[in-house]
Amino acid sequence: MRVPLPALLCGSAGLLLLLLRWRRRRGLWKKVRQARQRQERSLVQMQMAVQRFREQHPSVSMVSILSLPLPELSKKLRDGSLPPEHVFYSYVGKALQIATETNCITEYLQESETQLRKAKLAGKLGLLYGVPVSIKDSINCQGHDSTLGFIKNLNKPMAEDSVLVQVLRRQGAIPFVKTNVPQSLISYDCKNLIFGQTFNPLLYTRSPGGSSGGEGALVGGGGSILGFGTDVGGSLRFPAAFCGICALKPTGNRLSKKGVIPSVLGQKAVVAAVGPMAKDVESLALCMRALLCEDMFSLDSTVPPLPFNEEVYCSTQPLHIGYYETDFFTMPSPAMRRAVREMKKLLEDAGHTLVPFELTNVDHVVFDFCIRGMFADGGASFLKKFKGELEKSSMGLLFWLAKSPNWLKTVLSWIAKPFMPRFSSILRSMRANTVDEVWSLQHEIEEFCHQFIAQWKKLNLDVMLCPMLGPALGIGYPGKLSVAVSYTMLYNILDFPTGVVPVTLVTDEDEDELKGYQGYFRDWWDRTLAKEELCLRFMKEVETLSQEKRAA
Template identity: 30%
Template structure:
C-alpha cells in the first residue's frame, strides 16, 4: 500500500521533473549560501544572464508596453521568467504545478498572431502570469495542499483564468499553498516549506505564500492569490510587494477550488500581487471591464469607476497605530510615522483611529474559521493518513482557550455569529462616519492606514507567532485593502522602544520576539483600507501615498 509520504515524495519529484534538465542546479542553495546571500532575489540576479535579468526586473505594465512596441517578443519574455522561476523553485520551493513548455508554445502563438494581424490579444498580451494553486486549469491538478488530491486533474478552467487568458496572459505555473489554505505560513505534508524570497530564514507568509515568494524573487511579474484572513496581504507584506484584497463580488471566484466552499459569512476573495501598484490597477480594471457579472452570479454589476479626483485633493486618513491588543514592532511603527509625515507634509490630514471593538472583530473571525473545528480538514487528511499541521493544532488549542467546546457550531450558534458580524459592521460604519467630528473640514475619513502584521515577518517554522489581528477584521467587514512597501528594517535605528508595557499574552510574546539584528533589511509594508467595494478608491489613495513617500526620500 502506498503511504502518504511516498505520494508526497512522488509529487515533489514530478514537479521538479517539469523543469528542463539544463535548468536543474543540484548545488544551487549551497552555492547561494557559500556566496553569502540570504536573498534568493538578489542571488538570482547574479547567476542569470544579464539580458534575462533586465527582462525580469520589469513590471507587468512595462512588459506589456515593450511587447506592444515590438521591443520584446512574448517568447523571450516568457523564456526569461520560466528560467528564473525554475531556479527560484529550487531555492524557495514555491511551485506545485510547472508547465513551461505549454507556456512557451503559447508565447510563440501570440508572437505569430501579433506578426500576422498587427493586433494584440489584450492588455496582458504575452505577459507571464502565475496562479495560486486554487485556480483551476484544464488538465492540471488542484491539490490545495492535500496529498489525497494528487492525481485528480481539473476538467474546467476558473472564470478568472479564462478572462486573463483571453486578454493575452501566459500562464506558466501554479504556486504552493499550506494545507487547506488555513495558515499564515506556507507549509504542507505535500510539498514541504516555502521560503521567503528576501531572506530564506523567514516565512513566506500564507496562504498565498507561493505567489508571494515567486513574485518576491522576480520570477513572475504578476499573479493572483486569495484572502480570507490576510492570505494576499501577509505574503505581500513579508516580501515587500503590493497586494490588493478586494471586496467579495468584485473579482470572480467562480470555479476556484476552496476549503469550506459553502461558508459565505466571511467569503474568500481573489486578487493580485505584484511588485508594482500600476500592475494591480491594470489587473483590476481589466477584470472589472470584462463584466464577469454576466457569468458569475456572485459578482456585483459595478463597472470601473474613475477615482482620479481622489488624487487631486486633500485626503483625510485615519491612523491606527495599534489595535489595543498587539503592539507592532519598532520598524512598523517607524513606517507609520514616516508615511504620516510624507502625507502631512503635502497637505493631507491624519486623525487618530481607534475602533473600540477590534478584539470582537478578531474573535468573531476565529469563530467562523473554526466553525466545524477543522472536521472537514481532518476528514480529507484521513484519506491518506497525513498528519494535521502544527499551525492548525495551535489554532484549535487557542480556540479551546477562548471557550470553544471543541465541537462544530450548531445552526443556532451560526445564526448568532451572523448576527454578531452584522452588528459589528453597523457599528464600524457608524464609527467611520463619526470621524467627521474630528476632521478639520467636517467630512469623514477617506481611508484607514494601519499595519499588516505586528512585525516585519517571522522566522520560518515559528508557527506560534501567527497574529492576524490587523488583517482578519477587514475580512469580517469585507473592506477593500491595498498593501504597499514603505521601508526595510534598519538595525541602526530600529532599536526596541521603551514606554509600551505589554500586558496581554500575545502582546508579550510579540514584544519579546523582536531583536533588531534578526530582522535587518526585512521589508516593512503597511496597508490602506477603504470601505466595501471601493477598489478604485483604495488603489488611487495608495498611489497618492506612494508618490508622497517617493517625494520624501
C-alpha cells in the same frame, strides 16, 4: 498449550489491520514521491526551454526585460517593440532561479509555450497581452492539480480553468507556473508534506508568509511580474508584507471566485477574496483594469458589472485619512509603529488630512467573529480535510482543538481563563454551534459592520492607514503566532478592500527595541512574537511618497 480460537482471530485481525494501514501509507508516500518527481521534471523543463531560447537568441538582454515595470512592459508587448517570447523566456529563466532558491513553484504549465505561439497570431490584443503570470495552487488551471497541500488531491487534474484564469487568457496573459501553499491554506506560513517549505527570497531563514506564500516568494524574488492569490484572513497581505511587494485584497465579489478552492467550504462569516500581487501599485491597477471586463461579468454573473473607475483612481483631491498604530490586541513591532508614524507625516506634508481612528473590541472580532465564524461547526469540516492524510502535526493546536469535544473545550476554557485569557477565548470560540447560534452570529457581524461604517462616516473618512504585521517571521513562527492575524482578518469580516505597500525597511534600532517587546497580554503568543479604486489610489499615494523619501 492451546491458544483459544477468539484470541487467534483477534490477533489475526490486528495483524491484517496493521498490514492494510502499512500498505495504505506506502501508497500515500508513493504519491508524494511522484509529485516531487513531477515538480523536479517541471524545473528541468523550464531549464531546457530557457536554454533553447538562449541558444537561438543569444543577443536578447533578459536583465533589461526583467527590469521593466508591468505598465511599460505591457505597452512594449502591445505595440510590437518587444516580442512576447523574449518576455516569456526571460521570466521562465528568472522563475527557475527563484524556485531553486526558495522552493516556491509546484508545477510548470508547459502548455503555456503553446499559448505563447498562439498569442503571436492573435488579432485582438488584450491589456495583458504576452504577460507571463503565476497562479496560486488553489486557483484551478485545466489539466493541473489544485492540491491545497493535501495528498488526496494529487493526480486529480481540474476539468476547466477558473473564471479568473479564463479571463487572464482572454486578456492575453500567459499563466506559466503554479505556486506553493501551506496544507489546508489556514496558515500564514508556506509548508506542506508534498512540496515542503517555501523560503523568503529576501532572507532564507524567514517565512515568505501565506497562504499565498509561493506567490509572494516568486513575485518578491522577481520571478513573476504579476501573481494571483487568495485571502481569507491575510493570505495575500502577509506574503506581500514579508516579501516586500504590493498586494490588493478586493471586496469578496469584485473578482470571480468560481473555480477557486476555499480553505473551508461554505463558511460566509469571514469573506474570502481573490487578488493580484506585483512589485508596484500601477501594476495592480493595470491588472484590475484588465480583469474588470465583460468576460469576467459574463462568465460569472455573481460579479457586479462594474468596470475599473479611472476617475477615482486618477483623482488628485486631498484625502481624509483615518489612521491607527495598534489594534490593542497584538502589540505592533517597533518597525510597524514607525512605518505608520513616518507615513502619517509624509501624507500630512503632502496636503492630506489625518484623523486618529480608535479600534475597539478587536479581541471580540478575532474570537467571536473570525475564529467562531471560520469554525462554526467546531472544526468538523476542517478535520474532514485531513482524513487519510499522512501528516497533521503542522496544524498543531488547531487540529487538536477541532478533534476535542465541546464539553472538554468548555471545561478547559473555564480553567484557562484566569491565567491565559486569549487561549480560553479560542477554546470557547472553537465549540460547535447550533443553527440558531450561527444565525445569531451572522446577525451580530452585520451589526458590527454597520457600527464600523457609521464611525467611518462620522469622521468623514475616505481611506484608512493601518499597520501590517512585520518584519517577516522566522520559518515555523507563524504557526506559533496565530493570533497576529488580528491586523488582517478584521477587513475580511468587514469585507473592505485592503492593500499592502512596502514603505520602509527594518532597522537595527527596530531590532534592538524588539528585544524588549512584551505585548498586551504577555502570554506565549506575545512572547513569541470601500472601493478598490480608492484603495489603489491611496496605495499609489503612499508608494509615491515613500519612494520620494528614500530618493531624497
